[in-house]
Amino acid sequence: MNRTLLEVRGLRKSFGALLASDDVDLEVLEGETHAIIGPNGAGKTTLISQLAGNLFPDRGRVLFAGEDITALSAPARARRGFARSFQITSIYPDFTVLENVMLAVQAHSGSSFRFWRPAREEASLRSPASAILEEVGLAGRSGVLAANLAHGEQRALEIATALATRPRLLLLDEPVAGMGVEETQRMIALLSFLKGGKTLILVEHDMDAVFSLADRISVLVYGRIIATGAPEEIRVNPEVRRAYLGEEVAA
Amino acid sequence: MNSRIRAIVPAAGLVLLAAVPLAAALLDQPFYLDLVRRIMIFAIAALSLNLILGYGGMISFGHAAYLGVGAYAVGVLAHYGIHNGFLQWALAIGASALVALAIGAVSIRTSGVYFIMITLAFTQMLYYLGISIEEYGGDDGMRLQVKSQFPGLIDLNDANAFYYLVLAILVLALFLGQRLVDSRFGMVIRAAKSNEVRTRSIGFSPYPYRLAAFVIAGAVCGLAGALLVNHTAYLTPEFMNWTRSGELMFMVILGGMESIAGPVLGAFALLLLEDALSGWTQHWQLVLGPLLVLSVLFLKRGLAGLLFAENE
Numbered sequence: 394m395n396r397t398l399l400e401v402r403g404l405r406k407s408f409g410a411l412l413a414s415d416d417v418d419l420e421v422l423e424g425e426t427h428a429i430i431g432p433n434g435a436g437k438t439t440l441i442s443q444l445a446g447n448l449f450p451d452r453g454r455v456l457f458a459g460e461d462i463t464a465l466s467a468p469a470r471a472r473r474g475f476a477r478s479f480q481i482t483s484i485y486p487d488f489t490v491l492e493n494v495m496l497a498v499q500a501h502s503g504s505s506f507r508f509w510r511p512a513r514e515e516a517s518l519r520s521p522a523s524a525i526l527e528e529v530g531l532a533g534r535s536g537v538l539a540a541n542l543a544h545g546e547q548r549a550l551e552i553a554t555a556l557a558t559r560p561r562l563l564l565l566d567e568p569v570a571g572m573g574v575e576e577t578q579r580m581i582a583l584l585s586f587l588k589g590g591k592t593l594i595l596v597e598h599d600m601d602a603v604f605s606l607a608d609r610i611s612v613l614v615y616g617r618i619i620a621t622g623a624p625e626e627i628r629v630n631p632e633v634r635r636a637y638l639g640e641e642v643a644a
Numbered sequence: 645m646n647s648r649i650r651a652i653v654p655a656a657g658l659v660l661l662a663a664v665p666l667a668a669a670l671l672d673q674p675f676y677l678d679l680v681r682r683i684m685i686f687a688i689a690a691l692s693l694n695l696i697l698g699y700g701g702m703i704s705f706g707h708a709a710y711l712g713v714g715a716y717a718v719g720v721l722a723h724y725g726i727h728n729g730f731l732q733w734a735l736a737i738g739a740s741a742l743v744a745l746a747i748g749a750v751s752i753r754t755s756g757v758y759f760i761m762i763t764l765a766f767t768q769m770l771y772y773l774g775i776s777i778e779e780y781g782g783d784d785g786m787r788l789q790v791k792s793q794f795p796g797l798i799d800l801n802d803a804n805a806f807y808y809l810v811l812a813i814l815v816l817a818l819f820l821g822q823r824l825v826d827s828r829f830g831m832v833i834r835a836a837k838s839n840e841v842r843t844r845s846i847g848f849s850p851y852p853y854r855l856a857a858f859v860i861a862g863a864v865c866g867l868a869g870a871l872l873v874n875h876t877a878y879l880t881p882e883f884m885n886w887t888r889s890g891e892l893m894f895m896v897i898l899g900g901m902e903s904i905a906g907p908v909l910g911a912f913a914l915l916l917l918e919d920a921l922s923g924w925t926q927h928w929q930l931v932l933g934p935l936l937v938l939s940v941l942f943l944k945r946g947l948a949g950l951l952f953a954e955n956e
Contacts, residue, residue, distance in 0.1 A: 445845065447841070447844075447845075466844070466849065467844040467845055468844050468845075468847050468848055468849040469849075471844070471845055471846055471847035472847045476845070476846070477845055479841070479842075479845075483839060483841055483842045483845070484839065484842065485835055485838045485839050485842065486838070486839075487838055488834075488835070488838065492831070495831075496831055496832075496835050496846065497846040499828055499831065499832075500846045500847035500848055501847060504828075505828045505829060505831075505832050505848070505853070506828075506829055506853075506856070507827055507828040507829060508823065508824055508827045508828075508829050508830075509823055509827055510827060510828075511823070511826040511827060512826065512827060512828045512830070512831045513826065515828075554842070554846060555846075557846075558846050558847060
């Protein structure tokens with residue numbers, strides 16, 4: 394049995410009267426792809442933001458590789474091996490594709506209080522960045538401004554940026570959102586390629602993506618996790634069917 | 645073509661600037677030497693502001709503070725009979741850096757309109773401090789009786805020598821500025837401007853980088869202040885007036901925030917225009933104002949955008 398990489402205990406977050414995370418318990422094992430699904434407004438993005446340190450919980454704890462990281466900021470978590478992609482694409486539009494990825498490499502290789510040497514001339518930043526762009530299929534686009542990429546390419550760039558930080562845990566917030574069929578297939582292929590080598594948390598609406606990628610699935614409804622299990626268990630879980638999957642699975 | 649323009653324009657600019665003392669002597673118009681030297685000093689100040697404004701996205705509305713601190717550092721030492729230029733200028737740079745550290749440490753915790761107002765408020769405090777200290781002339785200011793002394797090295801009373809010193813410092817600032825924005829450090833402050841959330845998510849806390857940039861910009865502007873007080877041979881709290889901060893911002897925006905040389909173009913355009921219009925009519929600001937509005941509306945990337953058009 395794999396050991397636990399991320400452990401969430403009794404996480405609670407409210408915005409006024411809205412309870413967005415209601416005593417969430419979650420356990421993510423090293424090497425697994427763990428999907429979090431749930432209807433709109435279930436609190437998926439709120440949960441992932443608390444995991445990444447972009448939001449802080451009112452109560453509860455987040456443990457990463459045994460260390461309590463509940464109070465750590467997003468950059469501090471990133472340095473410990475968290476990487477995330479955002480539901481709304483978050484890149485540097487005015488940097489080239491290569492610069493986007495090189496900067497993420499830079500964040501994890503030595504001090505950035507260096508004022509003299511042009512960063513673009515550093516082979517130790519450039520070659521890992523190029524290798525990652527190769528991996529995600531953007532090698533031919535490295536000199537293009539990120540703003541000029543197609544939507545699907547920008548999503549792939551965001552994954553590349555996350556990978557460049559050499560993360561232990563990758564948090565993906567709806568990686569196929571807004572994509573066409575072909576782009577979605579390409580992204581699923583990319584994620585299956587990453588899967589296994591990395592621990593992934595996948596928040597996703599697209600059930601094809603979830604059921605083809607996830608080792609385990611947690612179902613979030615009104616801020617509560619109502620079930621966690623293998624895809625086939627989740628598919629037949631009556632509570633899940635009632636709360637969420639309903640007609641989509643029955644059909 | 646574009647890359648050739650990129651190489652030719654700075655070289656041509658440098659040759660033109662280097663020829664100004666000769667031209668002024670031939671035409672017997674020493675006034676031009678004075679004018680261009682003053683413009684270059686403001687160009688250094690504007691260039692320093694652009695490091696945080698254009699590259700760092702920190703809209704500091706108080707950058708004139710460091711012009712003032714640099715000028716007062718020289719003026720106050722001279723007031724007590726210390727005329728050594730190395731000491732004076734080192735104090736100008738050091739004191740500006742310290743003031744920038746204090747102002748930056750507080751203001752960089754805020755953002756948007758709060759950042760603008762806090763930097764403005766700090767500068768106004770320094771302005772009123774300058775007005776209130778009678779020992780240093782209060783709001784009348786005081787004369788700099790003796791210019792900074794660099795024995796055996798350079799005599800600032802020699803107008804040409806002083807001119808070339810300012811030109812050399814400007815060129816050095818351009819060169820170092822370009823190194824800075826291309827370096828690892830420069831990439832981080834540009835990234836934090838472009839997308840702060842992404843920058844935090846890959847592992848950078850922007851604060852220390854922004855603060856360091858703020859201090860560097862303040863120190864360089866402090867040096868410009870030391871040059872300015874030697875140039876005018878006079879010192880007043882007006883150096884720190886908020887309108888002065890506004891002028892520096894305008895030079896940056898007019899010249900272009902996306903290149904190191906942009907603010908230099910902005911300084912030349914603004915101050916030459918000001919000079920030409922004020923010679924023509926007393927109400928020159930009525931003409932300058934609309935011209936500036938038009939330039940902001942139609943030159944999105946400033947004058948530098950016209951000269952160094954990117955081929956994307």
